[in-house]
Amino acid sequence: MARKMLIDGEAELVPGVEQGMNFDFDLFIIGAGSGGVRAARFSSNYGAKVGICELPFHTISSETIGGVGGTCVIRGCVPKKILVYGASYGASYGGELEDARNYGWELSEKVDFNWKKLLQKKTDEINRLNGIYKRLLSNAGAKLFEGEGKIVGPNEVEVTQLDGTKLSYSAKHILIATGSRAQRPNIPGQELGITSDEALSIEDLPKRVVILGGGYIAVEFASIWRGMGSEVHLVFRKELLLRGFDDEMRTVVARNLEGRGINLHPRTNLTQLIRTENGIKVITDHGEELIADVVLFATGRAPNSKRLNLEAVGVELDKAGAIKVDEYSRTSIPTIWAVGDVTNRMNLTPVALMEASCFAKTVFNGQTSKPDYSNIACAVFSIPPLSVVGLSEEEAIEQTKGDLLIFTSSFNPMKNTTKGRQEKTERKTVMKLIVEAETDKVLGASMCGPDAPEIIQGIAIALKCGATKAQFDSTVGIYPSASEEFVTMRTVTRTVTGNGKPKTNL
Numbered sequence: 001m002a003r004k005m006l007i008d009g010e011a012e013l014v015p016g017v018e019q020g021m022n023f024d025f026d027l028f029i030i031g032a033g034s035g036g037v038r039a040a041r042f043s044s045n046y047g048a049k050v051g052i053c054e055l056p057f058h059t060i061s062s063e064t065i066g067g068v069g070g071t072c073v074i075r076g077c078v079p080k081k082i083l084v085y086g087a088s089y090g091a092s093y094g095g096e097l098e099d100a101r102n103y104g105w106e107l108s109e110k111v112d113f114n115w116k117k118l119l120q121k122k123t124d125e126i127n128r129l130n131g132i133y134k135r136l137l138s139n140a141g142a143k144l145f146e147g148e149g150k151i152v153g154p155n156e157v158e159v160t161q162l163d164g165t166k167l168s169y170s171a172k173h174i175l176i177a178t179g180s181r182a183q184r185p186n187i188p189g190q191e192l193g194i195t196s197d198e199a200l201s202i203e204d205l206p207k208r209v210v211i212l213g214g215g216y217i218a219v220e221f222a223s224i225w226r227g228m229g230s231e232v233h234l235v236f237r238k239e240l241l242l243r244g245f246d247d248e249m250r251t252v253v254a255r256n257l258e259g260r261g262i263n264l265h266p267r268t269n270l271t272q273l274i275r276t277e278n279g280i281k282v283i284t285d286h287g288e289e290l291i292a293d294v295v296l297f298a299t300g301r302a303p304n305s306k307r308l309n310l311e312a313v314g315v316e317l318d319k320a321g322a323i324k325v326d327e328y329s330r331t332s333i334p335t336i337w338a339v340g341d342v343t344n345r346m347n348l349t350p351v352a353l354m355e356a357s358c359f360a361k362t363v364f365n366g367q368t369s370k371p372d373y374s375n376i377a378c379a380v381f382s383i384p385p386l387s388v389v390g391l392s393e394e395e396a397i398e399q400t401k402g403d404l405l406i407f408t409s410s411f412n413p414m415k416n417t418t419k420g421r422q423e424k425t426e427r428k429t430v431m432k433l434i435v436e437a438e439t440d441k442v443l444g445a446s447m448c449g450p451d452a453p454e455i456i457q458g459i460a461i462a463l464k465c466g467a468t469k470a471q472f473d474s475t476v477g478i479y480p481s482a483s484e485e486f487v488t489m490r491t492v493t494r495t496v497t498g499n500g501k502p503k504t505n506l
Contacts, residue, residue: 021155021172025051026364028157028171030149030308033070035340035352036177037133040142042360050142051169053149053159057130059123060197061181063307064148069133071179071341072349074126079200080220082122084381087227095227095383102418113228115205122200150309151176154335173335173363176308176323177356180301180341185212189273192280193295196221206230206293210282212270213298214241216380219253221296223383226262233282233290235265242380246392248408249446252430253386256448259427260383270295303342320344327370329359337363346373377460379453384429387456390444390463396434397496403437404496405469407489413450414480431485433469437495440468445486455483 027043029036032054040050057067059075067074089096090113097111137144147161157174159167182195194202196217209225211218214236226232234241234257240250241257241264258264265284273295274281282290303322310317316324316332322344329337339359340352351371358369377389396404409431416427429449435442445459462472477484 022170023155023172024169025049025143025171027173027175028052028149028169029175029177030151030157031070031177031179031304031340031342032068032133032137032144033177033179033340033352034072034349035179035356036070036175037068037136038353039175039177039339039356039360040137041140042357043364044140044142046360046364048360048364050140051145051157051171052137052142053145053147053157055148056146056162059126059201067130068137068144069126069130073129073133075197075200077349078129079122079126080196080224081381082125083118083200083224084220084227084383086118087224088383090227090229099415113205115228116203119201119203148307150307151313151315151336152309153313154333173337175356175359176305176310176331176336176338176342177340177352178304178308178342179352180344180347181304182297183300183302184297185270185299187270187272189275189280190297192273192275193297195297199294199296202294208279208292209233209294209296210235210270210280210290210292211296211298212236213296213300214238214243215298215300216242218296218298219257219380219382221298222257222262223260223381226257226260227383231263232261233263233265233292235268235270235284237267237269239266242386244392245380245386245388246432246444246446247394248432249386249388249392249430249448252448253380253382256382256384301341301347303344305342318344328362328368329355329371345371346376348376348378351376375460375463377453377456379456381453384449385452386446386448387452388444388446389456389460390442391434392444392446393432393434393496396436396443397498400436400443401498404443405435405437405492406494406496407433407435407469407491408493409485409489411482411485413482415450429482429485431489433472433486433489435469440470442467442469442472447486449482451482455486458483459486 026048027050029040029052032052040052044050054068055066058065145159147159149157149159152158155170157169184190208231210233211222212235219241222232222234241254242250269285271285272283279291279293280295282292305321314333315336318324323331323338323342325331325338325343329339331338337359339355341347355371358371361367361369375390379385379387410428413429432446434444447456472487475487477487
């Protein structure tokens with residue numbers, strides 16, 4: 001008997017599955033990153049027999065190597081955050097070590113930084129996490145295969161092992177969770193640059209860095225390398241960094257980066273890289289020439305779908321190579337599903353986890369579940385970090401017909417008061433709330449400053465529950481803390497209308 005599942009509130013037999021067929025697995029997953037492992041565990045807990053394959057482990061990915069844990073664990077969020085922690089101590093721009101002196105710690109004037117030691121600690125941690133993810137799969141009862149998977153039919157997967165052996169398995173359902181991979185720009189000398197994969201494992205700390213890109217990865221690595229004492233040039237095509245974020249907060253981040261000695265090159269692109277005796281010569285479209293030890297391309301990621309044989313079996317892709325799915329993560333082939341970055345919906349690790357959880361509930365627990373992409377908090381781990389939830393001011397203006405009340409606050413965190421540097425704007429914390437005037441509903445919240453992600457995660461719960469500004473105001477703050485500012489902002493900074501023009505200053 002085919003497994004029942006609920007779609008649109010009605011129980012139906014799984015389309016595309018012939019009744020009475022026997023399969024090796026109820027579910028076979030290609031890709032054991034965050035989304036794939038979550039889907040495997042939850043589906044197994046719901047009683048499904050699960051197989052999952054992943055490429056052999058390596059810290060730098062390619063078409064034939066990867067590792068259980070995926071990008072986030074091995075060459076993304078986790079190792080990046082470890083390096084951010086290391087950079088936050090950087091004496092080169094007034095980090096934690098300089099702060100310590102202002103709190104009575106007598107440190108010697110000469111401070112040495114051992115990059116290789118930090119790199120080894122990072123590698124040790126991702127090796128540990130790789131082992132944990134393998135154990136999670138094993139404890140859930142999922143069968144792990146090491147090798148490259150591809151789809152050869154609506155219910156058949158082929159796994160090519162390291163020795164070239166090809167194994168075929170049948171499955172009632174197939175889930176694709178192969179993520180995405182960093183891209184390189186098509187310019188002369190592009191082979192001289194590196195991507196974020198290599199940047200997280202680079203053997204020697206570069207003294208001179210040029211970064212191309214204006215997104216998360218570019219901003220975070222600029223903060224990391226500057227914190228460790230490198231000269232950093234950040235080159236990006238737009239007027240502001242971090243496209244898609246609130247413009248006011250984007251300006252704050254840019255100011256912070258410049259305040260810490262990072263050289264910004266807006267409205268600029270790279271045209272060529274040339275190897276010289278003195279390093280890599282970087283030529284911009286404005287005719288500028290920079291010399292770097294390392295050039296990082298942080299110019300986006302592409303869905304990892306090329307080697308899966310998808311088009312041959314009828315799975316539809318968009319122009320970028322992302323797998324097209326419906327609201328339940330089902331592809332154009334009813335037995336084949338996809339979650340995470342390979343679908344190019346909202347490319348965040350927690351979102352992949354949500355999509356995988358909804359998939360497992362829908363297919364194996366009879367519980368119809370659609371991913372909910374509203375009020376998802378995120379963070380840019382610059383120094384200091386930026387974190388947001390809900391709508392930006394620009395999005396709110398576009399989506400709201402009535403007036404919007406904008407509340408902002410800028411202040412020196414209490415920790416900085418012993419430093420005698422209160423005048424430095426890059427040390428200030430900035431907070432922002434966007435409120436719909438008619439309903440009093442809080443539509444968005446932003447913060448740039450120490451601990452912003454930790455604070456915004458709590459604010460996200462409030463927005464998910466539909467909190468109003470009155471409820472924020474009635475909440476008693478924790479004193480002294482930065483987070484209390486979110487419940488004490490009483491004065492409207494400005495009111496904007498649907499056309500985005502300032503209306504009044506109250």
